[in-house]
Amino acid sequence: MAEMENYGNGESEQVKYVTEEYRNLLHEAMLLNEDDKTGRENIQHISSLMCKADHLIKDVQNLNNTIGLLDAKVISIGSSVLKRTAEAVNANLFSFTAEEYSDNIISYLKQEPSVTNNIKLICQKLAPIAAKCFCRTPSYMYMLGTFQVGEVAVTQKKARKQREKQEEGSRKQPENVERIEKQEDGVEETVHYIMNVVTAAYRQNKNKPISYFELVINPDSFGATVENIFHVSFLVKDGYIDFSWDENRFPVIAPARRDVIENRKKYDQTRQQMVLEIDMNQWEELKNTFAIRRAMLNPRNITAAQDSHH
Amino acid sequence: MASQSSQGSKLSSQEQSALISDIVLYILSQDHTKYPIKRQDIVKNVLKTHGRHYKHIMNEAAHVLTEIFGMKLVEIEHSSNMKQYILVNNEQFLRDVSDLKWPEEVEAQQVLLMLLLSLIFMSGGVVKEEVMSSFLTRLGIMNGRKSHEYFGDVWKLLTVEFVRQMYVEYVRIPESNPPKYEFRWGHRAKGEVSRRELLNFVSLVYGCDPKNWVTQYQEVLQAESEKEKKREEDGK
Known part of the structure; x- marks a missing residue:
């Protein structure tokens, strides 16, 4: 054999050579494994490979790891090829093949008189x-087995819906806050507007106090009247308007003088409070007594008043 | 008394019989998917805090299943820490009641299983996936990945559903690159399927005597004697 000629050229040479030969054997074995054949030649091929390997390893004095690993690999692949071959041989005893089996099944099914070509019927x-x-x-x-499962599914759905709603609510929130601020601004604007009306009316009345009820009462709406009273009370409280009685013991109001207002702010004297009770009947009565036909204060004019300010 | 004993190590006979019948009902209801029933699930869903009585109660439940329902509870050692069970029906009972009617879906799956399990059996226990797919294609059962009007998606049944039900094992051939797979019998097939009936079918198709298949016939006899031995052991 070829490998015998090189024998004796020193240990390292020999190891190199044996490793190389083993690599070739391994390559051949892998080719056989991939070939997937189970014939007689295959077995002979494998046995010759094994013989070669046996021969090689006999001559090696110092086994190193590489040769050991290669030897193990050759044997592992060789045995898996042999195992497959053995399995094939075993089944070949009465020559069973998948092709023949399937052909026989088909011809068996076609024998049956009632069966047509319909696959479903055949099966x-x-x-x-x-x-x-x-x-x-x-x-x-x-019979009641599925009920519990159903309930669980329903509760899950509900929980999801609630979450969605909450998300929508939080999205809307910023808008709501803005609106509230606007309303608060509105109160301030209204109070300003009333102050302007009072001042104007005072001047028109030749700097004499004006009738409180004539200012406040809205002949068309009790609600608007109450609102006016409420707004005027702010002005009274903060000292912008002076409150007094006329000769008939009816309340009259006049804008406070500027220096008086500033003095009040500085020394923080006791504040004035106004408590007034009014109901629908009194409102009707006052309306008739003062013969009020038109409201002095009209909240809808606020925007117009604002425009004139700017 | 009853509440005391549940905390202690012993169960009252009432509690014990309640747990046994719960397990029997649980196994029967879980069996309809044909997936194996895990020990873990039985403990979690039925026994709960009585886990330490598992062995005793399971033995009793298996006894009830055999004596009253005529079914055998087969334990499968999947790995050391995961026990699984499958239910197998009584062979004798099925032979006596031959007109038991199965739903169409089950019928179709049984036809398919008979064909592929017999192929594996006749081929010596292993079939490569290429052989399997060409076999089924030749029979007109499989056409690529197209769904069959009677069987449905055959390849998915083979490689997913039947594997989960433990009728077949679909495993990679070691050291194959690119990966190649092969089919073998699964645990349920070993417990549930009669090799003799499969061989009878093959012989019917080939028009020959079952004894002509020497190797396979030997295997039938061997499997039957093993089953007989096991039955005697269980009986004692």
Whole structure:
């Protein structure tokens, strides 16, 4: 054999050579494995490979790891090829092949007189034979078995819906806050507007106090009247308007003088408070007594008043 | 008394029989998917805090299943820490009641299983996936990945559903690159399927005597004697 000629050229040379030879053997074995053949030649090929390997390893004095690993690999692949070959041989005893089997099944099914080319019918024909092969247990179902599962699913759905709603609510929130601020601004604007009306009316009345009820009462709306009273009370409280009685013991008001207002702010004297009670009947009565036909204060004019300010 | 004993190590006979019947009902209801029933799930869903009585109660439940329902509870050692069970029906009972009617879906799956399990059995226990797919294609059952009008998606049944139900094992051939797969019998097939009936079907198709298949017939006899031995052991 070829490898014998090089024998004796020193240990390292020999190791190199044996490793190289083993690599070749491994390569051949892998080719065989990939070939996937199970014939007689295959077995002979493998046995010659094994013989070569045996021969090589006999001459090696110092086994190193590389040769050991290569040897193990050659044997592992060789045995897996042999195993496959053995399995094939075993089945070949009465020459069973998948092709023949499938052909026989088809021709068997076509023999049956009632069977046509309909695949479904053919398969159904096999069902009773197939059932005999299995010891299958029949399915066992509770009549109430699914109820619990249903309930769980429903509660899950509800929870999801609630979450969505909350998200929508939080998105709207910033808008709401803005609106509230606007309303608060509105109160201030209204109070300003009333102050302007009072001042104007005072001047028109030749700097004499004006009738409180004539200012406040809105002949068309009790609600607007109450609102006016409420707004004027702010002015009274903060000292912008002086409150007094006329000769008939009716309340009259006049804008306070500027220096008086500033003095009040500085020394923080006791504040004036106005408590007034009014109901629908009194409102009607006052309306008739003062013969009020038109409201002096009209909240809808506020925007117009604002425009004139700017 | 009853509440005391549940905390202690012993169960009252009432509690014990309640747990046994719960387990029997649980196994019967879980069986309809044909997936194996895990020990873990039985403990979690039925026994709960009585886990330490598992072995005793399971033995009793298996006894009830055999004596009353005529079914055998087969334990599968999947790995050391994961026990699984499958239910197998009584062979004798099925032979006596031959007109048991299965739903169409089950019928179709049984036909398919008979064909592929017999192929594996006749081929010596292993079939490569290429052989399997060409076999089914030749029979007109499989056409690429197209869904069959009677069987449905055959390849998915083979490689997913039947594997989960433990009728077949679909495993990679070691050291194959690119990966190649092969089919073998699964645990349920070993417990549920009669090799003799499969061989009878093959012989019917070939028009020959079952004894002509020497190797396979030997295997039938061997499997039957093993089953007989096991039955005697269980009986004692």
